Amino acid sequence: MHNTGSSFATFHKVMRYIGRYRFLLAISIVLSALTVVLTLYVPVLFGDAIDCIVEEGSVDFERMGKYLLLICILVIVTAVLTWFMNLINNRVTYCTIRDIRKDAIRKIEVLPLKYLDGQSTGDIVGRVIADADQLSDGLLLGLTQLFSGVLTIVVTLYFMVTKSFVITLLVLIMTPVSFLVARFIATRSYTMFRKQTDTRGRETALVEEMVGNMDVVKAFGYAKRASERFAKVNDELKTYSEKAVFFSSITNPSTRAVNSVIYALVALVGAILVMHSGLTVGGLTVMLSYANQYMKPFNDISSVVTELQNALACAYRIFALLEEDSETADPEEEMGQVEGVVDIDHVQFGYVKEKPVIHDFDVHVKKGMKIALVGPTGCGKTTLINLLMRFYDVDAGTIKVDGKDITAVSRHSLRKNFGMVLQDTWLKEGTIRENITFGKPEATDAEIIEAAKQAHSYAFIRRLPHGFDTKINEDSLSAGQKQLLCITRVMLVKPPVLILDEATSSIDTRTEMLIQKAFDRLMAGRTSFIVAHRLSTIQSADLILVMKDGRIIERGTHQSLLAADGFYTKLYNAQFSGVE
DSSP: OOOOOSHHHHHHHHHHHHGGGHHHHHHHHHHHHHHHHHHHHHHHHHHHHHHTEEETTEEOHHHHHHHHHHHHHHHHHHHHHHHHHHHHHHHHHHHHHHHHHHHHHHHHHHSOHHHHHTSOHHHHHHIIIIIHHHHHHHHHHIIIIIHHHHHHHHHHHHHHHHHOHHHHHHHHHHHHHHHHHHHHHHHHHHHHHHHHHHHHHHHHHHHHHHHHTHHHHHHTTOHHHHHHHHHHHHHHHHHHHHHHHHHHHHHHHHHHHHHHHHHHHHHHHHHHHHHHSOOOHHHHHHHHHHHHHHHHHHHHHHHHHHHHHHHHHHHHHHHHHHTSOOOOOOOSOOOOSOOOOEEEEEEEEOSBTTBOSEEEEEEEEOTTOEEEEEOSTTSSHHHHHHHHTTSSOOSEEEEEETTEEGGGSOHHHHHTTEEEEOSSOOOOSEEHHHHHOSSOTTOOHHHHHHHHHHTTOHHHHHHSTTGGGOEEOTTTSOHHHHHHHHHHHHHHHOOSEEEEESTTTTSOHHHHHHHHHHHHHHHTTSEEEEEOSOGGGGTTOSEEEEEETTEEEEEEOHHHHHHHTSHHHHHHHHHHHOOO
């Protein structure tokens, strides 16, 4: 992963996204320049209008009227140009944030499971939603005020020099004081905003975890400890937020205080020049107006800088996600339809490379074989399934399907040949029909109904308010009903290779027996890998692999393993006779 530590580096990355809209940005800059020049030309006209008043009874009303008319026209034109500029800035900002969010979602889709398993869902969601919103606010303010502020300073200095070099020099000498004050505060506010956004991400993750698992929290009496954890993180967030707001809120008053001193000095020196060096009253009015105009951008920029610090702190977290290493690139070669011959050759793997969980796993599976994986919890059964599906890549050895190394073909083409039913079910928010037809969107109603009947889910689906068109979410159905829907998906697609990981763990015994018969019909002629704790469901397997501590310690059929009177026999006896 690349280093995204400095705010300048983060700003440069944001500018790469904004650069996609360089044409609109160029128009915005031109409009900004025009509005600044016109706005700053108005005080000159006011000064000229004031100079039309020479003394009592000697006022050039005709010239004054022309100046005032021109001022009105310029104010209206400036307002229209500012409106167009803000429209363009809004478009650039929201298009940029849209692009960043799109890239973030695409990145999440190609991140390795290793990264996603190590991050909380709430923190990732917080980066894509909340942090992007904060970045949007900062960008909008930056585009609207930052460039126009800098331009205002430059153009104001030009106009001031044309009126009085001495006063301009005085203002320039005092300017660094305002800069130093703003810089001193900005560096501290950025640090606090970084800590604030990181802590907010942890708090979002904690809330998402607790709300999503509230039944578990209540069942185990964890509510008090959950509240204590939340209170601790919330206090941290409060502390960092207070410090961030404190530093950001003193920026403007501090620079305003310096600016007020400058304004007073301009008035004092200007009054002396009016009396001694020919500066007119109108000219002094213009200089006072410019002194105010000149310092105002510093106030605006200090506010913008504070907001940008917050935005860049949020952008840092988004780019940290965007710059994570993706999955290894997919080869262009497609797997195609497979027969189901699987060769797992001396495979070794660990979620942390220094701590392998699969050791020298070696098995060769012929087409149509029914392979059962048994063993105590944590022995590596589900890990092997993850390797077969290429959710993770092996550290050593190879896995081949129909003679092709699975790392030499695209993941999508590989996974199209596998059907999975896991203990952990997953449903998306949508209709029953949409949840069943994941793997076969073009399936007809007749095919869907037939698959539902085979999976014994048709009975409960028919009782739902709108049948297959009933909208559901994760909490709409019981655990057993969700598992039946997942089984229906596989029954609809009928893939060449089946993976069943405790596929009927949430289903009642009678329905399980019926589904088992349906699975037996589905598995006929298909290669199947079955992970099961209930040994009664895998007695007909062609090959049972007994695993312990990531190794195959026994292999054979049910009868041969019982005859060997080894670890499998102990597992079997423990399950059926209550022996530990």
